[in-house]
Amino acid sequence: MSDAYIALADGRVLEARTRSPGRTRGELVFTTAYTGYEESLTDPSYAEQVLTFSYPLIGNYGVREERFESDSVQPRAAIAREMTDDVAEWLESEGVPAIDHLDTREIVTTVREEGAMACGIAAGEDATPEDAIEEMEACEPMSAHVDIGAGVSVSEPTVHEGGDEATIALLDCGAKGSIISSLTERGADVHVLPYDATPEDVAAVEPDVLFVSNGPGDPENFVAAQEVVDAYAGDLPMAGICLGQQVITSALGGSTEKMSFGHRGVNQPVKDLRTDKVVMTTQNHGYTVADTGPLEVTQVNVNDDTVEGLDSEELDVITRQYHPEANPGPHDSLGFFDEVLELAESRQPVAAD
Ligand SMILES: NC(=O)CC[C@H](N)C(=O)O
Structure with missing residues (x-):
């Protein structure tokens, strides 16, 4: 069942499954790293971005604080083809929206062809495609985050x-x-x-x-x-x-x-x-x-x-x-x-x- 939506700046809205509820927006980027999801999710360089993992299964060796690169989750949201409960629960406890069960290859090829772009996410029981679009439309370019x-x-x-x-x-x-x-x-x-x-x-x-x-x-x-x-x-x-x-x-x-x-x-x-x-x-x-x-x-x-x-x-x-x-x-x-x-x-x- 789809209860999550991601709106891309090119007009597309993709359906997904909520792993951690919430609404947010950011610059849509992807990493091809096949390991190190805890390090990536705590890397402060991902602030104001929405991180897509191109590797299809994220979370298969749990979540351990010793591997964190900072003391909080840094991207505005996380996207995976399949995310384990460990990672989903961690992100929910930090209030960071997360979605899975969508075609992450489509996101990666879109970003590769059209460049990093604004996106909006709405995830959870009452989420609608319009909510995601509203978030995406309010998303500012990275350079606008002056401080x-x-x-x-x-x-x-x-x-x-x-x-x-x-x-x-x-x-x-x-x-x-x-x-x-x-x-x-x-x-x-x-x-x-x-x-x-x-x-x-x-x-x-x-x-x-x-x-x-x-x-x-x-x-x-x-x-x-x-x-x-x-x-x-x-x-x-x-x-x-x-x-x-x-x-x-x-x-x-x-x-x-x-x-x-x-x-x-x-x-x-x-x-x-x-x-x-x-x-x-x-x-x-x-x-x-x-x-x-x-x-x-x-x-x-x-x-x-x-x-x-x-x-x-x-x-x-x-x-x-x-x-x-x-x-x-x-x-x-x-x-x-x-x-x-x-x-x-x-x-x-x-x-x-
Ligand atoms: N990891 C970084 O320090 C990133 C540097 C800079 N924000 C960039 O995206 O190019």
Whole structure:
């Protein structure tokens, strides 16, 4: 029995089964990851999006908090061909609508051909197709969420102790927990700062490295983070992952652009141009670097040639578009965090300009 509806911006309304009731809207995206549903559903980079799993069965190994990347479910809703009770109950307890028993291939091929699009969901006993359409029509584009960082960042500085190998100031634009633990496991103290921290807040930490995290939405809306990068360019080594790469590039004079449907999955091939080696990577992004500014491209996506890694020896910057922390995903690129620790060596903290 259909008691749920999803309205797509192209005019279609699909019927489905309610797994967690409610009405919501967001940018419709898909991930091709066949594992790691707990990590994806708690990845803050999915804020304001509706996540479709292309893999047909979601939830077959339960739900365990140890695998969460943040302390709440982040997408506005979840869609699967078949979702287990464990996942459905978890999403319902978090108040996040979920639907299954629909043709997720149709959603994936639609998004692949027409691009990420607005959608509306109405699920539960009294839900109607009109409710879903109303939600979809009220859905704003990602770029309209100008303060999206506020909902996913810490509100006060927080310290994660790892040791005296390095002191890292991490601008939390919606950081995945395993990015922080990948740094503490290597002996770094990580000072997690709010997404709107000032250059003075960063100076107070006396960091060896400034790290800009992943995060949701349009990187051009992370104005404060760009100002911090601008203030320390050339004075403090910098690293970034995903939104972090985008924010650093824009702040240094480059630019970003929205992709059609982005990269979301755990088997994106990335080639290192210095070694000619290809590794498999985990990805979750809808924007990409368009103009690299002063940074040199070190890695590219084998499928579509988009920028995957940037570097500047002069400015002491290394960034990745993909997710080296690999939760979920292949561990091929964990070495990125060793490179971040190397950046910290022999650096002395400096004051803000
Ligand atoms: N995982 C991320 O940091 C995503 C970055 C950005 N929000 C994008 O979609 O491109």
